[in-house]
Amino acid sequence: MIEKDILEKVLNRALEKGGDFAEIYVEEKINNSIFCENNMVEKVNTGREKGAGIRVVNNGNTAYVYTNDLSEDGLLKAASTVSRAERAGVTRGTVLLVGSSCPDNGITRRTVPLVTPIDDKVKAVLDANKAAREVSGEIKQVTVSVADSFKKVLTANSEGELAEDERVRVRLAVNAVAARQNIIQTGYESAGGMTGWELFDQVNPEDLAVKAAGLAVKMLDARPAPAGSMPVVMSAQAGGTMVHEACGHGLEADLVQKGLSVYKGKMGEMVASKGVTVIDDATLPGKFGSYRFDDEGVAGQRTVLIDNGQLVGYMYDRITAARDGASSTGNGRRESYQHKPIPRMSNTVIAPGTDDPDEIIKSTEQGLLVKRMGGGQVNTTNGDFVFEVQEGYVIEAGEVKYAVRGATLIGNGPEALTNIDRVGSDHGFAIGTCGKDGQGVPVADAQPTIRIKRLTVGGTSVAGPTIKRIRRR
Amino acid sequence: MYQDYYALDTDMAGRLLDIARRKKVDAEVFVMRSRELSIEVINGQVDTFIEAEASGLGIRVINAGRLGFAYSSDFSAPALQKLLDDAITMAKYTTQSEHNRLPQSGQVYAPLEIFDNNISRISVEDKIELARHMERNARAYDPRVTVIERAGYEDGEVSQLIMNTRGINAFARGNYCGSYVFVVAEQEGDAQTGFSVSLKKKYADLQPEAVAIEAASKAVRSLKAFMIPSGRIPCLLDPYVMTRFLGIIARMVDAEAVQKGKSLFAGAVGQQVAAASLNLVDDGLYADGIASFPFDDEGVASQTTSLIEQGQFMGYLYDTYTASCDGAVSTGNGQRGSFRGLPSVGTTNFMLLPGEHSRQELCSDIDYGFYITEVMGMHTANPISGDFSVGAAGFVIRQGQEAEPVRGVTIAGNIIDLLKDIEAIGNDLRFFGAKAAPTVRIRNLSIGGE
Numbered sequence: 001m002i003e004k005d006i007l008e009k010v011l012n013r014a015l016e017k018g019g020d021f022a023e024i025y026v027e028e029k030i031n032n033s034i035f036c037e038n039n040m041v042e043k044v045n046t047g048r049e050k051g052a053g054i055r056v057v058n059n060g061n062t063a064y065v066y067t068n069d070l071s072e073d074g075l076l077k078a079a080s081t082v083s084r085a086e087r088a089g090v091t092r093g094t095v096l097l098v099g100s101s102c103p104d105n106g107i108t109r110r111t112v113p114l115v116t117p118i119d120d121k122v123k124a125v126l127d128a129n130k131a132a133r134e135v136s137g138e139i140k141q142v143t144v145s146v147a148d149s150f151k152k153v154l155t156a157n158s159e160g161e162l163a164e165d166e167r168v169r170v171r172l173a174v175n176a177v178a179a180r181q182n183i184i185q186t187g188y189e190s191a192g193g194m195t196g197w198e199l200f201d202q203v204n205p206e207d208l209a210v211k212a213a214g215l216a217v218k219m220l221d222a223r224p225a226p227a228g229s230m231p232v233v234m235s236a237q238a239g240g241t242m243v244h245e246a247c248g249h250g251l252e253a254d255l256v257q258k259g260l261s262v263y264k265g266k267m268g269e270m271v272a273s274k275g276v277t278v279i280d281d282a283t284l285p286g287k288f289g290s291y292r293f294d295d296e297g298v299a300g301q302r303t304v305l306i307d308n309g310q311l312v313g314y315m316y317d318r319i320t321a322a323r324d325g326a327s328s329t330g331n332g333r334r335e336s337y338q339h340k341p342i343p344r345m346s347n348t349v350i351a352p353g354t355d356d357p358d359e360i361i362k363s364t365e366q367g368l369l370v371k372r373m374g375g376g377q378v379n380t381t382n383g384d385f386v387f388e389v390q391e392g393y394v395i396e397a398g399e400v401k402y403a404v405r406g407a408t409l410i411g412n413g414p415e416a417l418t419n420i421d422r423v424g425s426d427h428g429f430a431i432g433t434c435g436k437d438g439q440g441v442p443v444a445d446a447q448p449t450i451r452i453k454r455l456t457v458g459g460t461s462v463a464g465p466t467i468k469r470i471r472r473r
Numbered sequence: 474m475y476q477d478y479y480a481l482d483t484d485m486a487g488r489l490l491d492i493a494r495r496k497k498v499d500a501e502v503f504v505m506r507s508r509e510l511s512i513e514v515i516n517g518q519v520d521t522f523i524e525a526e527a528s529g530l531g532i533r534v535i536n537a538g539r540l541g542f543a544y545s546s547d548f549s550a551p552a553l554q555k556l557l558d559d560a561i562t563m564a565k566y567t568t569q570s571e572h573n574r575l576p577q578s579g580q581v582y583a584p585l586e587i588f589d590n591n592i593s594r595i596s597v598e599d600k601i602e603l604a605r606h607m608e609r610n611a612r613a614y615d616p617r618v619t620v621i622e623r624a625g626y627e628d629g630e631v632s633q634l635i636m637n638t639r640g641i642n643a644f645a646r647g648n649y650c651g652s653y654v655f656v657v658a659e660q661e662g663d664a665q666t667g668f669s670v671s672l673k674k675k676y677a678d679l680q681p682e683a684v685a686i687e688a689a690s691k692a693v694r695s696l697k698a699f700m701i702p703s704g705r706i707p708c709l710l711d712p713y714v715m716t717r718f719l720g721i722i723a724r725m726v727d728a729e730a731v732q733k734g735k736s737l738f739a740g741a742v743g744q745q746v747a748a749a750s751l752n753l754v755d756d757g758l759y760a761d762g763i764a765s766f767p768f769d770d771e772g773v774a775s776q777t778t779s780l781i782e783q784g785q786f787m788g789y790l791y792d793t794y795t796a797s798c799d800g801a802v803s804t805g806n807g808q809r810g811s812f813r814g815l816p817s818v819g820t821t822n823f824m825l826l827p828g829e830h831s832r833q834e835l836c837s838d839i840d841y842g843f844y845i846t847e848v849m850g851m852h853t854a855n856p857i858s859g860d861f862s863v864g865a866a867g868f869v870i871r872q873g874q875e876a877e878p879v880r881g882v883t884i885a886g887n888i889i890d891l892l893k894d895i896e897a898i899g900n901d902l903r904f905f906g907a908k909a910a911p912t913v914r915i916r917n918l919s920i921g922g923e
Binding site: 037043051060062082140227379381405456 | 515518519520521522523524525526527528529531540541542543544545546547552556559563564566567568570619620622657663664665666700703732733734735737813814815849850852853855857858859860861862863864880881882883884885919920921922923
């Protein structure tokens with residue numbers, strides 16, 4: 001993308017006034033998207049963007065500049081700006097970049113989605129729209145979107161490392177709205193990966209659409225969710241929002257080092273029940289959060305965070321690793337050239353256990369079954385997290401009874417992980433965009449069917465003398 | 474920088490529109506140039522310093538009722554030619570609609586003071602010192618404040634040029650500045666966070682001490698919080714919490730949501746949808762509003778739009794497309810997040826207007842209630858069904874007084890019920906970003922707790 005000698009000049013210019021580390025990150029991307037709603041192909045968009053971010057790190061402090069101007073002059077001007085930031089005046093040897101390399105961790109790229117004709121993409125979107133609407137006359141609105149991105153990235157740094165890669169991601173999402181009299185409910189399904197259009201060899205857009213529409217219709221019959229503390233079974237197909245919020249963020253090294261994690265100072269301690277193993281793995285082929293190397297040029301890897309209940313690792317980028325005298329775990333990610341890299345999750349999973357998933361439900365006297373999770377949020381400092389239940393059922397005497405809507409689960413990370421008393425042998429993934437410090441990055445999460453002894457369910461159906469029928473419109 | 478670019482960009486856009494006219498398509502060129510400065514201080518040191526410029530443009534094409542869009546950050550002549558061709562190509566694949574149209578010329582733009590020269594004039598050193606000053610103040614507030622996660626200053630400058638084949642020619646530039654503090658307070662193994670963010674149109678309006686003190690006091694007062702039992706009790710919503718609810722309401726007053734059957738306010742015009750004390754407006758011209766701008770992102774003049782007046786629903790927010798669908802006029806609410814997207818309906822300064830009561834008056838006759846100061850997971854609330862179930866923290870109200878802190882509970886209900894259950898509205902209007910609300914008292918909310 002940029003000649004090696006120009007990159008060397010830029011890095012040297014950035015370090016002109018001192019600094020421990022300099023880096024340039026260059027990105028060129030093409031984004032395409034198609035959006036269908038109201039039975040209309042409303043938007044077919046395409047965009048091209050390129051830019052570079054240059055940073056200098058000195059004593060752990062970062063100066064960062066970005067620009068759309070990738071000419072030699074433009075990059076050198078940006079490098080001069082970044083070198084101006086106040087610093088100690090350390091002088092360094094000249095940067096020489098070693099040959100271009102791409103760390104190999106087994107993640108490979110197949111077809112580029114750009115070669116897929118727009119007609120084919122539009123057809124997939126329209127087929128999904130039709131399939132969702134055919135589920136029921138109660139389906140009033142369907143939104144289908146498909147987006148693909150092709151991104152060339154380059155990182156070069158003052159350690160002499162140069163890495164280049166091409167990343168391809170595809171994502172399809174269906175949102176269905178069902179209505180009956182005054183009740184409106186929605187169903188959502190999505191699929192995506194670090195993969196080309198061949199994603200749809202495995203995933204059928206129409207199947208996703210039927211699932212989303214089916215959920216919306218089913219939720220019309222749901223009763224208000226209970227409120228209060230109770231056992232919660234989360235099925236594998238529910239996805240991994242819980243693990244992402246309950247411990248993922250709290251194990252990102254920047255938050256730990258700043259004293260903003262409930263997991264700080266707990267290395268080696270038991271933070272979950274014995275059957276719980278949590279892994280962050282960027283090397284899973286084709287998953288939404290996978291990458292060959294992170295946005296600092298470090299190979300993506302498999303990092304065990306919690307091993308049978310014991311806290312054994314944090315997720316590091318270069319800066320936080322240097323502070324702890326550790327090595328980067330390849331979790332330095334950024335949304336774009338306009339952002340500095342920070343420790344982020346990739347694909348975060350609770351490893352499967354040995355319990356029979358059906359038996360976990362059967363052995364639950366009373367509680368909530370979560371079949372589908374939505375979004376979530378965590379306060380890493382105290383460990384409190386919430387997440388949305390998109391599809392939930394009440395369990396009574398080991399049997400799945402009726403569907404409930406409008407539930408949110410609230411819990412505390414270490415407490416919830418320690419309260420996991422059953423871990424199933426199955427495994428299910430969900431994808432999402434994770435937001436932190438104003439940066440969104442693609443991630444995936446997974447878990448087996450698990451049971452948590454007690455979590456607080458926030459519904460509207462309150463037991464006791466103050467009970468009032470909740471009116472729904 | 475902007476004066477330099479204005480002439481260049483106007484020429485460039487004019488040439489592209491000429492080509493579009495020759496190709497017999499309607500077209501719009503949207504050029505955005507922005508500058509950003511961000512300073513984050515930790516322990517008196519500048520932990521992160523970001524200084525950057527970015528620019529890009531988007532071209533919207535309408536060819537016989539079909540819409541196409543393409544964007545780029547590349548202003549070179551061949552890239553621009555390709556960009557227009559791409560947009561025309563994209564228009565081949567979209568569904569034809571008579572409502573795809575561009576706004577017409579003849580817009581009258583209000584003269585707004587949206588550029589503060591002080592923001593660019595004040596030195597970087599002074600801005601760093603402001604951040605350090607906030608950090609010191611937050612730390613000094615109470616010995617239990619143990620961590621200053623971040624104390625920061627930021628400012629930004631944006632210029633927008635919009636020209637279309639229907640004669641729109643709009644240019645303006647604006648800037649803003651902001652400061653924020655995030656802290657942690659600790660006591661006997663308990664750790665709680667507190668934050669304060671303030672965005673202003675004028676540098677002189679930044680109140681660094683107040684921001685520091687608010688963040689620190691929020692963290693300290695939340696220590697040693699407990700759960701309360703499940704039940705339905707009277708609640709007071711802090712202005713911050715109410716602005717988070719306004720985020721959901723904003724999506725329900727959007728004409729697009731209404732037209733697509735995704736809003737509970739469909740058919741609500743003229744109906745009583747909220748307590749009589751409630752007045753809701755979208756004001757793109759509000760003097761101190763961070764979102765004030767003479768025109769929206771398709772060049773339609775900004776205005777003040779009344780949405781709910783004394784509880785009665787008045788109308789929706791429109792961009793040019795949705796207005797055409799309803800046979801209405803755009804309310805100047807065509808918004809884009811950046812040059813990378815098409816305009817769609819969005820809010821400007823979205824405000825729940827203040828009432829007459831002080832916060833103390835609002836809770837004086839509550840024997841037992843919940844004063845909610847934080848909510849968690851509000852992005853999971855459903856703007857289509859109006860259902861929400863979110864994490865909440867705050868304080869118990871006992872005999873009209875704020876008592877012990879609460880955390881780890883949920884509040885749940887439906888937005889429609891919430892609006893009708895408003896009993897009284899405070900006089901303490903406050904902005905969080907571009908949304909503003911006072912403290913609001915709700916008859917009761919469902920609490921999920923112990």
